[in-house]
Amino acid sequence: MFRKTFLVLTLFLVFACNEDSKQREEIDKINIEFKVERFDQKFANAEPEDLPQLKRDYPFLFPAQYPDSVWVNKMQDSIQLELNTEVTAAFKDFSKEEDELKTLFQHIKYYFPSFKAPTVITVTSDVDYRNKVLLTPDFLFIALDTYLGKDHQFYMGIQEYLKKNFERAQILPDVASQYAERYVPQPQKKNFLATMLYYGKLLYLKDRWLPDTPDFEKIGYTEEELKWADANEEQIWRYFVDKELIFDSDTKLYSRFLYPAPFSKFYLELDNESPAMLGQYIGWHIIRDYMDKNDVSLQEMLDTDAETIFNKAKYKPKK
Incomplete structure (x- = not known):
């Protein structure tokens, strides 16, 4: 009896592993095309004379009710400059996250074929931790200054239960959460x-x-x-x-x-x-x-x- 039960269990596990492997192969073949726009870097490297071009390229990031002087002052603001420095140091290379996002998008499309990958835009947000990730029909915004690590100096005074998720590894689960809310x-x-x-x-x-x-x-x-x-x-x-x-x-x-x-x-x-x-x-x-x-x-x-x-x-x- 024991041998029969063991054999059935073994066959079940082998079948399950084969099914999982086959599914992964199908997901890996799904074609997903999307762009990552490093707006955080472009803004960090911009001079006041670059502002008109930035506004043309990213009009949705420059609300019309704010005059140009607001953005010029922000470019030169000491706190913004420090944010730029820290985010650039931490996220000089975003390729790992880009690969992870591609895999996530492939999985979403596998289960929901009508899914269309967004344009991903990385930004800084004055550490707006209530909006670490924002999703619109066409764009996915990721505020990199909210993922610098729970012990970063920018997060002094923020409660520990919030800071624990200000880690780089949390970007992907946070993005997945935003998409899950669309389907549930x-x-x-x-x-x-x-x-x-x-x-x-x-x-x-x-x-x-x-x-x-x-x-x-x-x-x-x-x-x-x-x-x-x-x-x-x-x-x-x-x-x-x-x-x-x-x-x-x-x-x-x-x-x-x-x-x-x-x-x-x-x-x-x-x-x-x-x-x-x-x-x-x-x-x-x-x-x-x-x-x-x-x-x-x-x-x-x-x-x-x-x-x-x-x-x-x-x-x-x-x-």
Whole structure:
């Protein structure tokens, strides 16, 4: 009996590996063309007399209500000059990120054939960390001054839970998040479960699009935070169940368990040990279980309501 079970398991793993390898080959063959425009460098190297040409090339970056004097002053501003120096030193070569973006775009197009790659424009943003990545129908803007490393001097005074994701490695997951929001429908119901699974769907798209990215980077955790969540998955779920939070519509649960914060708020002594967004973490695992146990396409999952997914996932947290 043991030999038969072992043989079946071995054949299953071999088949799964072959399917994964075949899929990767298909994705690698997808033709993706896009440009990376280093506006940050062009602005850093510009003189006042270059401003008219910059405005012609990038009119969307120069709002009409601001006179030219604003941009000339910015070119000569000491803080902007320091930003230019630090970003140039850190991102003199952007080729690695360009290759990673190409692979991401190939994955998105594989699952969503109508996808069109954008023009990627790198900028500085006065460390506007609330808008590290901005996506429009034609352009993808990446603010490089928000990815200089969590210990950079520019980030003094910013809370640690935010700074931890000001790392270069976070560019790709942040871009993937922006695209995932385009493909995941907003939840039909406004309760904790539906919102958990909305975030779970976003993270599951990252599973498909970023197969080589560690889970902790997909969700925006440190390695230690993900280890804590993994070690306490059963206790997190039991708390949600015991407190009858699953179908609760109290929006305060979002700030407690779904949004970025210093920690999750169980109102227990362990709060300071816990990472934020544990509702997203649980929603992610429910979606993974649903996809593992049901023969459905990615699009079918995205279109399926939360209660159906929850019932069919038969989610059981790791002990």
